[in-house]
Amino acid sequence: MDEQAFAALAQPGIRGLRAYDPGLDLVALRRAHAAGALVELGSNENSHGPSPAARAAMLAAVDTLYRYPDPLGGDLKRALAARHGLPVERFLLGNGSHELLMMLAQVFAGPRLEVLASRYGFAVYALAAQAAGATLRLAETFPPDHAMPRGHDLQALAAAVGPATRLVYLANPNNPTGTWFSSAEFAAFLAALPPTVLVVVDEAYLEYVTDPALVSATALLDRHPNLVVTRTFSKAYGLAGLRVGYLMAAPGLVAVMERARESFNVNGPGLAACEAALGDQEHLAKVCRGNADERQALADALRARELAVAPSQTNFLLVDFGRDAAPIEAGLVARGVVPRPMGGYGLPNCLRLTVGVRDENRRLLQALDEVLA
Ligand SMILES: *Cc1c(COP(=O)(O)O)cnc(C)c1O
Numbered sequence: 001m002d003e004q005a006f007a008a009l010a011q012p013g014i015r016g017l018r019a020y021d022p023g024l025d026l027v028a029l030r031r032a033h034a035a036g037a038l039v040e041l042g043s044n045e046n047s048h049g050p051s052p053a054a055r056a057a058m059l060a061a062v063d064t065l066y067r068y069p070d071p072l073g074g075d076l077k078r079a080l081a082a083r084h085g086l087p088v089e090r091f092l093l094g095n096g097s098h099e100l101l102m103m104l105a106q107v108f109a110g111p112r113l114e115v116l117a118s119r120y121g122f123a124v125y126a127l128a129a130q131a132a133g134a135t136l137r138l139a140e141t142f143p144p145d146h147a148m149p150r151g152h153d154l155q156a157l158a159a160a161v162g163p164a165t166r167l168v169y170l171a172n173p174n175n176p177t178g179t180w181f182s183s184a185e186f187a188a189f190l191a192a193l194p195p196t197v198l199v200v201v202d203e204a205y206l207e208y209v210t211d212p213a214l215v216s217a218t219a220l221l222d223r224h225p226n227l228v229v230t231r232t233f234s235k236a237y238g239l240a241g242l243r244v245g246y247l248m249a250a251p252g253l254v255a256v257m258e259r260a261r262e263s264f265n266v267n268g269p270g271l272a273a274c275e276a277a278l279g280d281q282e283h284l285a286k287v288c289r290g291n292a293d294e295r296q297a298l299a300d301a302l303r304a305r306e307l308a309v310a311p312s313q314t315n316f317l318l319v320d321f322g323r324d325a326a327p328i329e330a331g332l333v334a335r336g337v338v339p340r341p342m343g344g345y346g347l348p349n350c351l352r353l354t355v356g357v358r359d360e361n362r363r364l365l366q367a368l369d370e371v372l373a
Contacts, residue, residue, distance in 0.1 A: 012111075013133030023341060024333065033336055039363050041354040042340040043240070044175065044205075044316045048290060048357060050238035050273070051283035057276035058242070061269040069268035076266075076275045080246060083278055084218055089251035092258065095265045097204060097232040097245030100257075102128045104228065104247075105167060107260050108198055109134035113166040118152045120177055120345055122202060125169035134166070144320070149310050150347075151179030154189040161197060168193075171202035172217070173209065176345055176352045178312030182213040190224055198253075200228045205314040207236035207284060210292050214313065218248055225250040233270075235315060236287055237277045242270040291315050295355045301365055305372070316354045318342070325351045331371030337364050 007015050023042070030038055073093040081088040094100035105128035109115050115129035119138045129136040139156040142149060152170050161168070173180040190199055201217045209215075217229050228249040234240035244266055247254075277284075299317055302309045308320040321328055329341050329351055340352040353364065 011133065013131050016130055017127065021344070024338070026338070029333070029338065037336055039337045039356065039360045039367075041316075041356055041360065041364060042338045042352075044235060044314070044352075044354045045240050046235060046238035046287060046291075046315065047354075047360060048238060048287045051277045051280035053280045053283075054237075054239060054273040054277040058269040058273035061272035064268060067268065068264050069266065069271055071263045073266050073271050076244075076271045076278075077246075079275045079278045084248065086218065086221065086248060087251070090221065090248050090254060092247045092249070092254045092261070093266045093271075094245045094247065095262075096234060096243040097202065097230045097247070098124055099243075099265060100230055100245055100247045101125065101169070101200070101202065102131065103257060103260055104198070104200055105129055105132040105134060107257055109167050112164065114162065114164040116157060116160055116165055116168045118157060118170060118174075120150045120174070120347065121152070121169065122171050122175050123344070128169070129167075135164070137165075144308075149179070150177045150318075152181055154181055154185055158189055158192055161193060165197050168197060168199045169202065170200070171204065172214065173205045173313040175204065175314065175316070176340070176342060176347070176350075177318050178310050178314045178316055180209065180211065180214050180313045182211075183215050183217070183219070184213070186217060187220060190220060190227060193226070195224075195226045198226050198228060199224075200230065202230045204230070204232045204235055206231065208288055208291055208295075208315050209313045210288075211313055221248060221250070225253070228253065233274045233277060236284060236291075237274070238287065239270075239273060239277060242267070242273055244270045244274045290357070291355055294358060294361055297358075298353070298355055298361050298364075301361075302368075305368070316352055318347075318350055318352050320347075320350050323349055325349050328368075328371055332364075332367050335367035335370060337367040 077088050077091045080091050101124050109132040111133045113134045114137050115134045116137045117125040119141050126136050139160040141153050142151055206216055220227055228247055230247045232245040299309050310318040329339055332339055342350040
């Protein structure tokens with residue numbers, strides 16, 4: 001039996017899916033370059049790296065690898081609860097926030113129900129909806145000439161909510177655009193929705209935000225039991241390799257999700273490292289300050305080259321080249337700089353570039369100048 005034959009045996013939601021396509025072969029590229037020579041700007045990772053305390057805690061946890069980890073992740077959840085000023089019952093840990101985003105649809109969506117997201121929203125939302133067998137609905141976004149090009153249009157999202165809508169996914173700030181909406185706009189959006197529509201706000205990049213008009217949606221949790229906020233240790237905390245994320249929601253919602261959670265979904269070194277990382281807010285602040293400075297400098301440098309750069313509150317920039325970006329991507333890769341192509345998002349003229357550390361950004365601009373010459 002081949003793949004097609006097995007697909008016929010799979011659940012309907014799975015039949016329409018394709019396996020994750022990592023794009024280019026990063027492992028082969030790394031092998032072809034001397035250590036440190038490849039500039040990887042495709043996955044919004046944090047080149048500053050994690051807190052040294054996280055590394056030490058992870059290494060200490062290695063001595064007990066023969067044990068199962070704490071199935072409740074109690075220490076990390078208590079540290080998170082203290083950090084956010086929320087009760088422990090509001091927290092659920094995931095093997096990356098990706099797992100939690102998938103679980104939300106698995107638990108709450110399904111056939112005959114609709115999942116709503118924005119065009120140019122994070123790819124995982126569509127995947128979660130389809131895997132759960134739900135109907136995916138995409139709201140349109142602002143046109144490119146708008147002040148917030150391709151950002152979430154909360155009015156369009158609100159208008160797309162119907163009687164079958166069970167889940168709404170949106171990221172603030174958004175990936176892959178880098179754009180954001182204010183906390184006030186979001187509060188108004190949430191207040192207008194029926195309480196049976198669960199609204200998932202993905203705050204993977206919230207730590208990087210410098211616009212005072214945007215603060216975490218966690219402030220709204222008390223008033224809105226249909227609100228779910230997801231966060232991750234993969235970005236500003238610099239621990240993408242450990243796969244730890246979390247969500248904050250009503251204790252009752254968390255309790256229902258616990259029924260579907262794999263008992264040991266977060267590994268021991270991950271739990272230990274993330275707890276230590278949370279305890280080093282000085283490191284986090286340094287990372288975020290460095291990112292804000294470099295984000296501005298890189299955006300200025302790109303705009304000085306007459307490229308269209310979307311406003312960003314994240315650690316990446318969406319750049320529109322006004323023509324097919326595939327040859328530009330190929331030119332950059334040939335020079336040892338890895339961007340993220342956007343064809344899969346329906347933005348073939350764009351590349352998404354992680355804001356690296358200064359030397360990485362310098363090498364990016366140098367490669368780009370050669371390619372565009
Ligand atoms: C990177 C990213 C995540 C984080 O995923 P993890 O599974 O926690 O590594 C979640 N949402 C968005 C929008 C992202 O860009």
